[in-house]
Amino acid sequence: xxxxxxxxxxxxxxxxxxxxxxxxxxxxxxxxxxxxxxxxxxxxxxxxxxxxxxxxxxxxxxxxxxxxxxxxxxxxxxxxxxxxxxxxxxxxxxxxxxxxxxxxxxxxxxxxxxxxxxxxxxxxxxxxxxxxxxxxxxxxxxxxxxxxxxxxxxxxxxxxxxxxxxxxxxxxxxxxxxxxxxxxxxxxxxxxxxxxxxxxxxxxxxxxxxxxxxxxxxxxxxxxxxxxxxxxxxxxxxxxxxxxxxxxxxxxxxxxxxxxxxxxxxxxxxxxxxxxxxxxxxxxxxxxxxxxx
Amino acid sequence: xxxxxxxxxxxxxxxxxxxxxxxxxxxxxxxxxxxxxxxxxxxxxxxxxxxxxxxxxxxxxxxxxxxxxxxxxxxxxxxxxxxxxxxxxxxxxxxxxxxxxxxxxxxxxxxxxxxxxxxxxxxxxxxxxxxxxxxxxxxxxxxxxxxxxxxxxxxxxxxxxxxxxxxxxxxxxxxxxxxxxxxxxxxxxxxxxxxxxxxxxxxxxxxxxxxxxxxxxxxxxxxxxxxxxxxxxxxxxxxxxxxxxxxxxxxxxxxxxxxxxxxxxxxx
Numbered sequence: 001x002x003x004x005x006x007x008x009x010x011x012x013x014x015x016x017x018x019x020x021x022x023x024x025x026x027x028x029x030x031x032x033x034x035x036x037x038x039x040x041x042x043x044x045x046x047x048x049x050x051x052x053x054x055x056x057x058x059x060x061x062x063x064x065x066x067x068x069x070x071x072x073x074x075x076x077x078x079x080x081x082x083x084x085x086x087x088x089x090x091x092x093x094x095x096x097x098x099x100x101x102x103x104x105x106x107x108x109x110x111x112x113x114x115x116x117x118x119x120x121x122x123x124x125x126x127x128x129x130x131x132x133x134x135x136x137x138x139x140x141x142x143x144x145x146x147x148x149x150x151x152x153x154x155x156x157x158x159x160x161x162x163x164x165x166x167x168x169x170x171x172x173x174x175x176x177x178x179x180x181x182x183x184x185x186x187x188x189x190x191x192x193x194x195x196x197x198x199x200x201x202x203x204x205x206x207x208x209x210x211x212x213x214x215x216x217x218x219x220x221x222x223x224x225x226x227x228x229x230x231x232x233x234x235x236x237x238x239x240x241x242x243x244x245x246x247x248x249x250x251x252x253x254x255x256x257x258x259x260x261x262x263x264x265x266x267x268x269x270x271x272x273x274x275x276x277x278x279x280x281x282x283x284x285x286x287x288x289x290x291x292x293x
Numbered sequence: 294x295x296x297x298x299x300x301x302x303x304x305x306x307x308x309x310x311x312x313x314x315x316x317x318x319x320x321x322x323x324x325x326x327x328x329x330x331x332x333x334x335x336x337x338x339x340x341x342x343x344x345x346x347x348x349x350x351x352x353x354x355x356x357x358x359x360x361x362x363x364x365x366x367x368x369x370x371x372x373x374x375x376x377x378x379x380x381x382x383x384x385x386x387x388x389x390x391x392x393x394x395x396x397x398x399x400x401x402x403x404x405x406x407x408x409x410x411x412x413x414x415x416x417x418x419x420x421x422x423x424x425x426x427x428x429x430x431x432x433x434x435x436x437x438x439x440x441x442x443x444x445x446x447x448x449x450x451x452x453x454x455x456x457x458x459x460x461x462x463x464x465x466x467x468x469x470x471x472x473x474x475x476x477x478x479x480x481x482x483x484x485x486x487x488x489x490x491x492x493x494x495x496x497x498x499x500x501x502x503x504x505x506x507x508x509x510x511x512x513x514x515x516x517x518x519x520x521x522x523x524x525x526x527x528x529x530x531x532x533x534x535x536x537x538x539x540x541x542x543x544x545x546x547x548x549x550x551x552x553x554x555x556x557x558x559x560x561x
Contacts, residue, residue, distance in 0.1 A: 082472055112474030122465040127487035135466075135483050138475030146479035188469075195473055 033057040034199060034231050035081065040090035040100075042076050042255075050076035052255040054090070058233065063225045065246030065263070066235045069275055073255040074235040078201040081233075082114045083107045094199060112139030115192025115230075117221075119204035121184040125177035129168070129187050132176050133159040136194030162194040163187075166220055182213035189220060200224070202234040206241065211286050214238075218245045238285040239271050351532040360537035366522060370541065373518035376439045376511075377504035383440075384447025385497045392452050396459035398467070399481045413452050421446035421507055425516040439516030443508055447500045454499075458492045459485065495557040502550050509542055 035058040042051040050073045058064055066074050079085035080092060083099050092099040099110055115136070123132045137155045138146055145151065163169040166186040171179060176187060185205060192200060202221060206214035218234075222245055225232045236242045242249060242263070249266055251259030251274030259266075259274050271279050281287045329335075360366050391409055393399040400406035419427075425442035432438045462485050470484035512520015519542060526534045 084468065084472060108474040108476065110474070111472055114472070116469065116472040118465065118469060120465055122469040124466040124484060124487050125463075126491065131483070131487070135470050135475070136473050138470060138473050138479050138483065143476040143479050146475070147482045149482075191469065191473070 032059045034060045034095055035233075036091070036093045037077075037080075038091040038093075040080060040087050040092055042073075042080055042085060043088045050085075050255050051080065051087075054255070054257055056250065056257060056260070058231060061225070061229045061231055063222060063232045063245075063247045064234070064250055065242045065248070066233060066250045066252060067237065067239065067242050067271070067274060068252035070237065072252040074237075074252055075203050076255075077252065078116070078203050078233060078235060081199075081201060082111050082116060108139060112195060113198045115195045115197035115200045117185070117188050117192050117200070117202040117205045119207045121181075121188045121208070123176040123184055123187055123191075125175070127176060128173050129163070129176055129179070130156070130159055130172040132187055133162055133172075133190045133194050136162065136191040139195070158196075159190070159194050162190040165193055165224070166190045180213075181209050182217060185209060185213075185217050186220065189217070189224070193224065197230060200230045200232040202232065204235050204237065206285075207237070214241065214285055215244075221245075238283065239279065240284045240286065348532065351530065352536045353533060355537040355540065356533055357537065359534055360541060365534075366519070366538055366541060369512075369517075369519045369522045370545065372436050373508045373512065373520070374505065374545070376436050376443060376508045376516075376518050377501060380440050380443030380447050380508075381497065381501040381504050383444040384449075385451050385493075385500060387444075387448050388451035388455055389493070391448070392456040392459060393481055393485075395452060395456040398462060398464055399459055399485055401477045413449065416445060417449040417453065419445075422510065422514060425511045425514050429515045434515040434517075436517030439508060439511045439518055442511055442516055443504050446507060447504060450503060451496055451500050454496045455489070455493055458489050458496075462488050491560040495560045498553040498557055502546075502553050505546055505549060 035056070037054045037056040040051055040054045041049065043049045054073075054077065056077075066077060068074050076085055080087045081094070081099065083102060087100045090100065094110060094113065097106070097110055099107075102110060124135075134146075134151055134155060137151070137158060140158075141152060141155055160169055160172060163172055166189050168183055168186045168190065171183065171187075176184065179187065185208075188205075200221070205221065206217050209217060218241060221232060221234060224230060234245075236246075243266065246263045249259065249261060249263050249270075250257060251270070253274055253276055259270055268279060271283070275283070391413065394401070394405050394409040395413060397406060400409075421442060424445050425439060428438040428441045429435075432441070466488070467480065467484040470480040475483070508516075508518050509520045509523070512518040512522070513524045515521065519538060523535055523538055526532075526538070
């Protein structure tokens with residue numbers, strides 16, 4: 001079960017503290033880094049500091065799992081990356097393009113290269129699956145066309161292909177509200193895929209799903225990452241899922257990166273350090289008689 | 294770690310006492326209602342004296358020959374329906390983009406939000422009858438003035454109802470559309486419109502119902518339609534004819550409302 005995990009060489013695992021050397025480790029591979037966070041902080045109106053001086057490099061094609069308690073800043077991390085949440089300070093670049101302080105037009109270009117998958121799927125329930133997936137093509141067609149709903153046939157084709165990738169194309173003309181949770185999340189993935197993104201962000205993609213469906217959806221994400229080489233960041237709070245699917249693990253606590261390393265170096269102690277407390281059954285998707293790992 | 298054990302006793306909260314305030318408010322409302330009634334000389338017994346008014350005899354019998362004659366009633370009634378149709382269409386069409394501009398969820402920016410809200414508040418503050426009077430003065434007596442007056446009225450009602458529906462729409466698909474890198478208009482169109490479209494159509498039908506009734510009233514001030522007939526016959530004290538017209542109007546309004554309600558129930 002753990003043999004695959006050794007595949008990816010990665011920065012040496014380090015528990016918090018020494019961020020300086022960690023950055024140095026990654027500097028050698030900087031040419032391949034698609035995503036760079038440099039000293040990024042996010043403070044929400046009202047004074048809550050969601051991210052504190054985050055430094056992070058993600059290489060092209062990596063599959064990174066981000067763990068941390070709710071409120072640790074996982075969602076903020078992803079949303080800062082595509083500008084849904086503006087960073088208060090620091091620099092975030094995607095493929096060399098600066099996100100922090102980008103104008104509306106620049107931001108649209110950046111976002112078009114980043115697919116996003118949501119915990120609650122965020123589909124429009126009262127319309128067809130195909131129309132939902134077509135939302136992923138918004139940046140590819142003139143505004144008047146999409147506003148009038150006059151999608152070119154090439155775009156419909158792209159949307160159908162995205163649905164085929166997640167194996168749900170037969171539901172193309174079904175109302176989104178008539179799908180099960182797992183099917184809805186697949187439509188969410190197809191919508192993100194329709195963007196033909198360079199980066200995929202998944203914010204707690206399986207938190208609203210049952211264990212079996214959760215594994216299928218995580219499997220879909222990993223397969224897409226492998227087959228299409230899309231750099232993927234997944235927020236998870238189930239530790240066994242993180243172990244099962246993660247290659248590289250990033251741990252957040254109180255808005256700080258406290259762990260960044262290969263999943264094979266992760267022990268129960270690592271999780272306790274990230275969570276700042278003992279690990280309980282609530283932190284696992286499936287609770288077996290035997291302890292996980 | 295000082296976590297209290299499950300089931301540890303904490304003191305129960307005392308039951309909140311709202312009784313006294315409730316009675317005070319009810320008492321104040323009752324007192325003011327009585328005061329207001331006395332002030333305007335409201336007298337229940339006057340209802341009974343109404344029935345002894347000899348005018349009632351003039352309502353009967355209904356002269357059906359006159360009422361069912363095309364030129365007397367049916368043509369103006371059709372005109373009323375036409376006013377209602379055209380003004381519903383104009384009002385609801387203008388209301389669609391305006392309502393999106395007026396909801397904080399979908400407004401492109403703060404300036405648009407504040408300006409559109411202020412303008413619509415002013416438009417709504419002017420009563421429909423006043424709009425009709427104003428437009429009759431401006432463009433002359435007839436159905437044209439009535440159509441414009443009712444268009445403005447429809448716009449006001451529609452924008453209020455529909456923008457509140459948009460306020461309550463699920464913001465999460467919007468976030469998804471925004472994350473896909475869309476421009477504002479397509480993001481709103483794809484992320485919110487499908488969610489609120491059934492309500493839009495339902496409110497449109499409701500506004501149509503309102504318009505049919507309102508266009509009867511507007512005729513009274515010279516804005517065309519069946520109201521003009523009611524008004525002129527009333528001036529001649531031909532209350533039998535007035536009653537006939539009202540019966541006809543009642544039938545038409547009733548039928549349209551039933552159809553509209555049936556459609557609306559299926560929509561939402």
